Every structure is written in C-alpha cells, then in structure tokens.
Amino acid sequence: xQTVTQSQPEMSVQEAETVTLSCTYDTSESDxxxxxxxxxxxRQMILVIRQExxxxxxxxxxxxxxxxxxxxxxxxxxxxxxxxxxxxxYFCAYTGANSKLTFGKGITLSVRP
Amino acid sequence: xxxVSQSPSNKVTEKGKDVELRCDPISGHTALYWYRxxxxxxxEFLIYFQGNSAPDKSGLPSDRFSAERTGESVSTLTIxxxxxxxxxxxxxxxxxxxxxxxxxxxxFFGPGTRLTVL
Numbered sequence: 001x002q003t004v005t006q007s008q009p010e011m012s013v014q015e016a017e018t019v020t021l022s023c024t025y026d027t028s029e030s031d032x033x034x035x036x037x038x039x040x041x042x043r044q045m046i047l048v049i050r051q052e053x054x055x056x057x058x059x060x061x062x063x064x065x066x067x068x069x070x071x072x073x074x075x076x077x078x079x080x081x082x083x084x085x086x087x088x089x090y091f092c093a094y095t096g097a098n099s100k101l102t103f104g105k106g107i108t109l110s111v112r113p
Numbered sequence: 114x115x116x117v118s119q120s121p122s123n124k125v126t127e128k129g130k131d132v133e134l135r136c137d138p139i140s141g142h143t144a145l146y147w148y149r150x151x152x153x154x155x156x157e158f159l160i161y162f163q164g165n166s167a168p169d170k171s172g173l174p175s176d177r178f179s180a181e182r183t184g185e186s187v188s189t190l191t192i193x194x195x196x197x198x199x200x201x202x203x204x205x206x207x208x209x210x211x212x213x214x215x216x217x218x219x220x221f222f223g224p225g226t227r228l229t230v231l
Contacts, residue, residue: 004155033217043202045156045222052217091155095217100146100172103155 002027004094006104013082014112020067021077021107023092032096034068036077039106040088048090051075079109087111115139117207117223125229126195134190134226138207143185146220149174150202159203162188163210195230202227 003026013019025034036048051059051068058066063080079086092104118137126132138145143164148156158172162182173179177195182188192199206220 006155043204043225043227045204045206047219050217050219093155098169099144099217100158100161100169101148101156101220102158105153105155 002029002032002094002096002102004092004102004104006092006107008107009105010108010110012110012112013079013086015082015084017082018078018080019082019109021079021090021092021109023075023077023104025073025075025092025094027073027094027096029096032094034066034075035093035095035101036064036066037091037093037103038086038088039091045091049077082111084111084113117205117221119203119205119223119226121226122224123227123229125231127231128197129194131191131193132195132228134192134203134228136188136190136205136207136223138186138188138205139221141185141209142207142221143210144208144218144220145182145188146206146208147180147188147190148204148206150204150225152201156204159190192228195228197230200228200230 005024032053034051038046049061049064065078067076089106091106094102120135146161147159150156160170160180162168177193180190202225204225206222208218208220
C-alpha cells in the first residue's frame with residue numbers, strides 16, 4: 001500500500017519570504033502522480049500543483065514549485081513571495097493505478113504580516 | 114458552472130441514529146469519490162463510483178457505512194447507528210472519469226459535510 005508522510009505539523013513564514021513544505025511517500029508503482037492541495041478554513045480542497053512521476057522536470061505554477069526527487073521518494077513544495085492568503089492547511093497526496101488519492105496528515109502554514 | 118455541492122453543510126446527531134449525506138457532482142462527471150477527514154488529519158478514501166461499474170468499497174470502515182449513486186448523478190452516503198468516532202468532515206469529489214496509471218483526471222471537491230455525533 002502507498003503511504004504519504006508529512007512530518008511537520010506546523011510552519012510559519014514571514015510575508016514576502018519563501019517557505020518549503022516537506023513530503024515523502026512510499027510506493028512500489030513506477031507510474032503515479034503527486035499533488036499538493038490547499039485547504040483553507042472554508043474546507044474547500046484546492047489543487048495547488050501536480051507532478052507526473054515520469055516527468056523529470058519539476059512542476060511550477062506561478063509562486064508555487066516542487067522539488068521532486070523520485071529516487072528518494074521526496075516531494076516538497078516551495079512557496080515564493082508568501083502572501084497572507086497562503087495561510088491554510090496543505091496536504092501532500094498520491095495517486096497511482098487505482099485512482100484513489102492517498103493523503104498525508106497535512107501541515108498548517110501561517111503567514112506573519 | 115456549478116461545482117460539487119454537498120448537503121447538509123453541518124449535521125449534529127445523537128449516537129445510534131442513522132444519517133444520510135448527499136453529494137451533487139459536477140454535471141457530466143462520471144467518477145465520484147467519498148472521503149472522510151477526521152479532525153487534524155488528512156483525507157481517508159471511503160468509496161468511489163465510476164459510471165455503471167461496481168463501486169470500489171474498499172475504504173468503507175465498517176458495514177454501518179454504505180453509499181449509493183443513481184447513474185452519473187447524485188450520491189448519498191449513509192451511516193447507520195452512528196458512533197462518536199464517526200464525527201468528521203465527509204468530503205465528496207467528482208472527476209470527468211477515473212484516471213489510469215498513464216493519465217489522471219483531476220478530482221474536484223465539494224465543501225464537505227461536518228458530522229458531529231453526540
């Protein structure tokens with residue numbers, strides 16, 4: 001079975017600075033997808049960024065980028081120029097052949113003005 | 114267009130009562146998923162439906178949990194004889210179709226139903 005581990009329960013960042021959220025996973029599959037989701041207090045899960053395992057190039061979406069290390073099974077999210085609206089819970093997630101999402105426990109990110 | 118909707122937004126019930134949670138997927142989405150999110154935790158997969166295929170029920174935690182879906186429309190998640198450990202947010206997601214190892218179809222989430230069992 002696949003597992004996703006987020007070992008940091010909380011992080012804080014100063015507005016306009018950069019923060020990196022860590023995630024590791026375990027799988028025996030060779031083809032899969034990894035995601036970072038944002039969940040604000042409204043509970044709505046918002047897809048931030050996704051990475052296909054077969055792509056070597058790290059995904060980037062505006063201020064959000066990932067560092068995907070397939071051999072190390074590591075998938076961290078970097079948020080540049082942090083904004084107050086980035087404050088939320090962030091979940092790392094995995095999906096493979098069975099199409100079900102497996103989530104980590106999440107990390108609460110706070111942004112200091 | 115309209116996103117995934119869920120009702121009720123919040124539900125408080127007494128231990129031992131049955132509850133029904135509803136999910137309206139995005140029109141045209143053939144795949145529908147239910148997840149449970151306990152306080153401070155990530156989402157746990159419960160069940161998914163794909164068109165007219167038999168649903169994947171492998172995540173249902175006990176036989177008190179069941180779900181139905183009519184065609185490619187509304188789904189209901191039923192919890193019988195609720196227990197306090199059932200208290201959680203129940204999230205529904207829909208997708209244009211179920212992905213495969215070589216493709217992925219984004220899951221669009223609803224706002225969830227917060228269930229509190231007293």
